[in-house]
Amino acid sequence: MLKTRFLDEMLDLMRFGEVPAALHAIYGYLHALRDNSETWPQSIEALRQHRLHGVLLEDSFLSHCFTRPRGYPGDAGLIDIIYDRKLPAAANDRAAQMFAQTTGTAPCEAVRLRREYARTLVADAHRAGQRICVLACGHFREGDDLIGQDLSGITLVDQDPLSLEVVRRNHAVQGARIEEANVFAFLRRAAQAGEQYDLVYTLGLTDYLDDRAMVLLHRLLHRVTAPGGRAVVANFRPDLMCTAWMEAVMDWTLIYREDAELAEFGRSAGFAPRTWIDPTGHIAWAELQRLDLAAAA
Numbered sequence: 001m002l003k004t005r006f007l008d009e010m011l012d013l014m015r016f017g018e019v020p021a022a023l024h025a026i027y028g029y030l031h032a033l034r035d036n037s038e039t040w041p042q043s044i045e046a047l048r049q050h051r052l053h054g055v056l057l058e059d060s061f062l063s064h065c066f067t068r069p070r071g072y073p074g075d076a077g078l079i080d081i082i083y084d085r086k087l088p089a090a091a092n093d094r095a096a097q098m099f100a101q102t103t104g105t106a107p108c109e110a111v112r113l114r115r116e117y118a119r120t121l122v123a124d125a126h127r128a129g130q131r132i133c134v135l136a137c138g139h140f141r142e143g144d145d146l147i148g149q150d151l152s153g154i155t156l157v158d159q160d161p162l163s164l165e166v167v168r169r170n171h172a173v174q175g176a177r178i179e180e181a182n183v184f185a186f187l188r189r190a191a192q193a194g195e196q197y198d199l200v201y202t203l204g205l206t207d208y209l210d211d212r213a214m215v216l217l218h219r220l221l222h223r224v225t226a227p228g229g230r231a232v233v234a235n236f237r238p239d240l241m242c243t244a245w246m247e248a249v250m251d252w253t254l255i256y257r258e259d260a261e262l263a264e265f266g267r268s269a270g271f272a273p274r275t276w277i278d279p280t281g282h283i284a285w286a287e288l289q290r291l292d293l294a295a296a297a
């Protein structure tokens, strides 16, 4: 169970300017506490009641996540903070130090690498003239390289109108089909209409879907993936050092999965999966190939 005295000491460390040391210590301490699943909820509560939590929320990255300005966790504005690491002008020294450290952690690096991978994926598919569907596209930041290009052939789906407003602003009127919809409603409609995509991918979505929703998602993905085409998903992995910090400090709880679990969702839906782990070890990836070329003939 969390000790208030430890939090008092960390608060003192922060006041004496030892921000990196305090953050490292809190990170490790929370990680150890999370091992006890019975007391973990009380430990989270105790942290949030302590003045230290208020000080941590001076960091605009942590406070955006905790306060959820768009009403749900992990919005595209938060992901932009991770991508851009742009410190607000109003940040004081302590907030700036915290921001540099908290946006520099391995899980944030994993999110940036996720975008890098998607950047190549979407650029190559676009160059090859493939039909592309991006589900839960957020601000479609992996498509920044395509700004100014004709995006006909790309369908972008998100349920948040604010996300799509940013997409429209960035990409002006370059032909993309932009759909404000829940991905399940969109996929059902697309499948019924016989729509097919050579590449369909979703990043930062499956971490919020329970297993039942994952089964449905993969069935629908299979229906809209063209024979010979592929679907790509990525999911944060279980038992990471960052998990306790994210849950307790940031109120950012994900559903964690291993690559083998992603492969199984894909296989059960009829895909041939290929999986890998990102270089930081934080994110499991699956590329799901639809192989039934004969069925299409």
Ligand SMILES: C[S@@+](CC[C@H](N)C(=O)[O-])C[C@H]1O[C@@H](n2cnc3c(N)ncnc32)[C@H](O)[C@@H]1O
Pocket: 074, 075, 076, 079, 135, 136, 137, 138, 139, 140, 141, 142, 157, 158, 159, 160, 163, 181, 182, 183, 184, 202, 203, 204, 205
């Ligand atoms: C973590 S952001 C990821 C954005 C983007 N894919 C990226 O990797 O930068 C999650 C996005 O998913 C959208 N989203 C979450 N659940 C959704 C759902 N069921 N249907 C459509 N969009 C969803 C949110 O609106 C948000 O824009």
